[in-house]
Amino acid sequence: MRLSRYFLPTLREDxxxxxxxxxxxxxxxxxxxxxxxxxxSWLPIGLxxxxxxxxxxxxxxxxxxxxxxxxxxxxxxxxxRESSRYDAYGKEMLRxxxxxxxxxxxxxxxxxxxxxxxxxxxxSYKDLPLNLYHIQWKFRDEIRPRFGTMRSREFLMKDxxxxxxxxxxxxxxxxxxxxxxxxxxxxxxxxxxxxxxxxGPIGGDLSHExxxxxxxxxxxxxxxRDFLDFPIPTADTDFDDIAGLQTIVDKWTSLYxxxxxxxxxxxxxxxxxxxxxxxxxxxxxxxxxxxxxxSLPMKATVTGPDGQEHPVHMGSYGIGPSRLxxxxxxxxxxxxxxxxxxxxxxxxxxxxxxxxxxxxxxxxCAHLYRALALRGLDVLYDDRDERPGAKFATADLxxxxxxxxVGPKGLADGKVEVKRRATGERELLSIEDxxxxxxx
Amino acid sequence: MRLSRYFLPTLREDxxxxxxxxxxxxxxxxxxxxxxxxxxSWLPIGLxxxxxxxxxxxxxxxxxxxxxxxxxxxxxxxxxRESSRYDAYGKEMLRxxxxxxxxxxxxxxxxxxxxxxxxxxxxSYKDLPLNLYHIQWKFRDEIRPRFGTMRSREFLMKDxxxxxxxxxxxxxxxxxxxxxxxxxxxxxxxxxxxxxxxxGPIGGDLSHExxxxxxxxxxxxxxxRDFLDFPIPTADTDFDDIAGLQTIVDKWTSLYxxxxxxxxxxxxxxxxxxxxxxxxxxxxxxxxxxxxxxSLPMKATVTGPDGQEHPVHMGSYGIGPSRLxxxxxxxxxxxxxxxxxxxxxxxxxxxxxxxxxxxxxxxxCAHLYRALALRGLDVLYDDRDERPGAKFATADLxxxxxxxxVGPKGLADGKVEVKRRATGERELLSIEDxxxxxxx
Numbered sequence: 001m002r003l004s005r006y007f008l009p010t011l012r013e014d015x016x017x018x019x020x021x022x023x024x025x026x027x028x029x030x031x032x033x034x035x036x037x038x039x040x041s042w043l044p045i046g047l048x049x050x051x052x053x054x055x056x057x058x059x060x061x062x063x064x065x066x067x068x069x070x071x072x073x074x075x076x077x078x079x080x081r082e083s084s085r086y087d088a089y090g091k092e093m094l095r096x097x098x099x100x101x102x103x104x105x106x107x108x109x110x111x112x113x114x115x116x117x118x119x120x121x122x123x124s125y126k127d128l129p130l131n132l133y134h135i136q137w138k139f140r141d142e143i144r145p146r147f148g149t150m151r152s153r154e155f156l157m158k159d160x161x162x163x164x165x166x167x168x169x170x171x172x173x174x175x176x177x178x179x180x181x182x183x184x185x186x187x188x189x190x191x192x193x194x195x196x197x198x199x200g201p202i203g204g205d206l207s208h209e210x211x212x213x214x215x216x217x218x219x220x221x222x223x224x225r226d227f228l229d230f231p232i233p234t235a236d237t238d239f240d241d242i243a244g245l246q247t248i249v250d251k252w253t254s255l256y257x258x259x260x261x262x263x264x265x266x267x268x269x270x271x272x273x274x275x276x277x278x279x280x281x282x283x284x285x286x287x288x289x290x291x292x293x294x295s296l297p298m299k300a301t302v303t304g305p306d307g308q309e310h311p312v313h314m315g316s317y318g319i320g321p322s323r324l325x326x327x328x329x330x331x332x333x334x335x336x337x338x339x340x341x342x343x344x345x346x347x348x349x350x351x352x353x354x355x356x357x358x359x360x361x362x363x364x365c366a367h368l369y370r371a372l373a374l375r376g377l378d379v380l381y382d383d384r385d386e387r388p389g390a391k392f393a394t395a396d397l398x399x400x401x402x403x404x405x406v407g408p409k410g411l412a413d414g415k416v417e418v419k420r421r422a423t424g425e426r427e428l429l430s431i432e433d434x435x436x437x438x439x440x
Numbered sequence: 441m442r443l444s445r446y447f448l449p450t451l452r453e454d455x456x457x458x459x460x461x462x463x464x465x466x467x468x469x470x471x472x473x474x475x476x477x478x479x480x481s482w483l484p485i486g487l488x489x490x491x492x493x494x495x496x497x498x499x500x501x502x503x504x505x506x507x508x509x510x511x512x513x514x515x516x517x518x519x520x521r522e523s524s525r526y527d528a529y530g531k532e533m534l535r536x537x538x539x540x541x542x543x544x545x546x547x548x549x550x551x552x553x554x555x556x557x558x559x560x561x562x563x564s565y566k567d568l569p570l571n572l573y574h575i576q577w578k579f580r581d582e583i584r585p586r587f588g589t590m591r592s593r594e595f596l597m598k599d600x601x602x603x604x605x606x607x608x609x610x611x612x613x614x615x616x617x618x619x620x621x622x623x624x625x626x627x628x629x630x631x632x633x634x635x636x637x638x639x640g641p642i643g644g645d646l647s648h649e650x651x652x653x654x655x656x657x658x659x660x661x662x663x664x665r666d667f668l669d670f671p672i673p674t675a676d677t678d679f680d681d682i683a684g685l686q687t688i689v690d691k692w693t694s695l696y697x698x699x700x701x702x703x704x705x706x707x708x709x710x711x712x713x714x715x716x717x718x719x720x721x722x723x724x725x726x727x728x729x730x731x732x733x734x735s736l737p738m739k740a741t742v743t744g745p746d747g748q749e750h751p752v753h754m755g756s757y758g759i760g761p762s763r764l765x766x767x768x769x770x771x772x773x774x775x776x777x778x779x780x781x782x783x784x785x786x787x788x789x790x791x792x793x794x795x796x797x798x799x800x801x802x803x804x805c806a807h808l809y810r811a812l813a814l815r816g817l818d819v820l821y822d823d824r825d826e827r828p829g830a831k832f833a834t835a836d837l838x839x840x841x842x843x844x845x846v847g848p849k850g851l852a853d854g855k856v857e858v859k860r861r862a863t864g865e866r867e868l869l870s871i872e873d874x875x876x877x878x879x880x
Contacts (some may be wrong), residue, residue: 069481132560
């Protein structure tokens with residue numbers, strides 16, 4: 001993409017309203033724009049990151065056996081009355097009256113609707129297990145939205161819902177998601193630690209939050225340092241292997257890890273001092289088993305092998321891609337700007353033309369642009385008529401993993417400069433070597 | 441995907457509420473489920489089609505030079521007061537009051553918000569032309585939602601917005617979209633004819649609707665038959681070629697074509713009788729040029745080459761992917777069910793195991809499933825323990841382009857049956873020939 005034909009509105013000044021670094025950088029690097037309190041537009045490079053995160057989430061959900069569908073944003077209040085949550089949910093629910101005076105709401109979560117879909121179609125235990133998920137915009141009318149997309153009112157969430165004939169089946173479904181989440185966060189370049197968690201308004205008695213450590217995190221967390229080196233389950237993990245998945249989950253829950261709400265001083269004290277981690281964390285995922293909390297009142301039952309009707313055992317499993325964009329930046333930035341992990345960078349390469357209008361420079365850039373595209377790389381080509389210093393600053397700010405600096409001086413020696421954003425490491429290479437260095 | 445692990449809830453009976461064939465088939469084939477009046481969940485195969493349509497729309501938008509971003513669904517009423525549309529829009533706008541008593545709304549369209557984004561960042565004519573689009577859920581509180589996703593309340597729309605320094609530039613931007621739309625509909629397997637149209641509440645004085653002919657269409661249309669054979673602009677069309685694009689648009693507007701609102705009996709009478717088409721049509725796209733209608737009141741100006749401030753000339757360009765799913769089914773079905781055009785079919789192949797549990801049949805199916813996947817094909821494998829008749833009916837109903845029927849009788853001769861859904865044509869082929877026949 002040529003920057004002159006793109007829409008990448010960066011800001012020179014730090015926006016006053018931004019209290020944390022990810023919010024500041026997302027505004028400055030042109031990822032988002034606030035439209036109302038807690039409501040954002042995703043500008044082109046922000047949307048690209050959001051889509052890349054969602055794609056990784058989707059791949060790992062599918063790998064674990066979950067099936068994607070898409071529920072609408074607007075729901076009927078009557079559905080929420082069936083679970084008694086319509087009155088219970090409070091002011092965070094955005095309540096709406098339509099032109100026919102029907103009470104509607106903007107979905108903050110989808111337990112009721114998915115249970116309604118399930119009971120409409122599924123009759124027999126033979127159709128279980130089933131895990132249905134969607135990636136859809138949600139709305140929670142936070143009293144004080146803040147921290148940009150970390151705690152916004154309109155936000156993107158992947159929410160999955162599992163249905164099983166009994167608790168043992170539900171446990172396996174829970175473990176599938178547990179392992180899928182470990183893989184998802186690792187692929188996003190994050191070290192996420194599963195911690196015992198409160199279940200809050202979702203309900204239920206088994207729950208883990210997945211937390212990444214970041215100095216700006218909103219919660220205090222405590223855990224054993226060994227978690228940071230635990231191996232991530234591989235792509236060929238057999239999600240049908242009940243015992244195998246349980247072994248993985250047992251290992252990942254064998255050491256102490258808890259948020260402050262669940263913190264146990266005595267258990268933490270028992271960890272050797274050099275293995276203690278007491279830090280701040282950001283919740284990036286939350287999984288729940290809540291049994292028949294929704295299936296009983298909403299009459300979501302199936303016929304079991306015994307010929308009897310059984311309410312299904314359910315769990316729900318959430319990841320917020322829009323929150324993850326901010327969390328990843330909290331975990332990966334420096335003074336100059338964002339440092340994108342390779343798998344979710346909006347572009348792979350910033351190609352910087354230091355002297356637009358110089359024939360040799362323009363030609364070298366055009367050649368690099370084509371050569372990198374042919375190798376499957378997505379290149380943002382800064383072809384603007386701007387000072388080199390401004391271009392370098394923009395490239396550091398927006399944080400693509402690689403930069404190529406092309407100017408008459410280097411080209412006189414047949415060289416361009418390749419810079420790795422994360423390390424700052426620079427190499428002078430021939431054009432062909434630069435392509436090989438980046439495309440591998 | 442193994443059907444036993446998928447979620448494809450088909451219905452045996454015709455749903456009573458469905459008045460038109462696409463609505464009936466979308467419910468019966470398990471594409472959608474109504475959650476409230478005019479509000480639908482997209483079940484797995486419905487979502488796959490919706491995503492494939494959106495992907496084609498996106499590719500053609502990008503090819504034409506438009507840049508994707510994503511605006512939120514919830515907007516502030518104040519923004520709409522700036523254009524005076526807040527009061528003017530009427531009851532179709534879903535109005536919302538948040539917990540702080542602020543007036544909000546669920547966006548029915550985005551002219552105001554995109555103009556606000558534009559004016560926040562763009563200062564100079566040097567940054568033009570610019571065309572920004574998004575693919576986002578919209579809500580219009582129709583008094584009588586009907587025809588399924590053809591006229592629903594919550595619906596998916598691609599809306600693009602162009603910004604130019606003057607009318608000549610805006611005309612070229614309009615032509616870019618005109619040509620992108622011709623390509624988009626052709627790739628979706630549709631013959632869409634651009635027709636002069638009313639501009640309605642969007643405003644402006646240049647507008648075309650893209651209409652496909654279908655006996656169940658909601659509007660009456662009149663056009664010259666030659667449109668049906670006009671060549672579609674190729675993928676290598678140069679969208680920067682002002683004269684070249686104008687030539688294409690001139691050709692596509694050279695013959696008579698109009699909806700009933702714009703119908704001119706005299707002009708239609710002048711067409712030779714054997715070239716007259718008077719039919720029903722479905723609107724699948726609508727493009728508008730409206731000049732400074734929004735930029736003037738909202739003060740979206742740029743500095744021109746003359747150093748003066750100029751309000752930008754704008755256009756907007758809509759395609760509804762959720763409506764297109766229904767429109768494509770209206771145009772492509774038979775008595776037995778849906779007949780998906782290849783590019784948007786949810787799966788490429790229905791693989792039907794006629795005798796589950798028969799070792800040779802199971803092995804042949806497993807082999808075909810792997811071999812087709814290796815060739816890049818997406819296969820829905822009916823591995824359920826069901827009567828063959830029910831499996832054949834399901835396969836016809838859900839309408840994948842190819843079916844492979846595998847049973848002990850054919851396998852005894854080393855053959856499987858390959859059926860092309862659109863023509864009903866059947867061939868007995870060896871397993872390897874079947875793969876080659878389908879994968880090409």
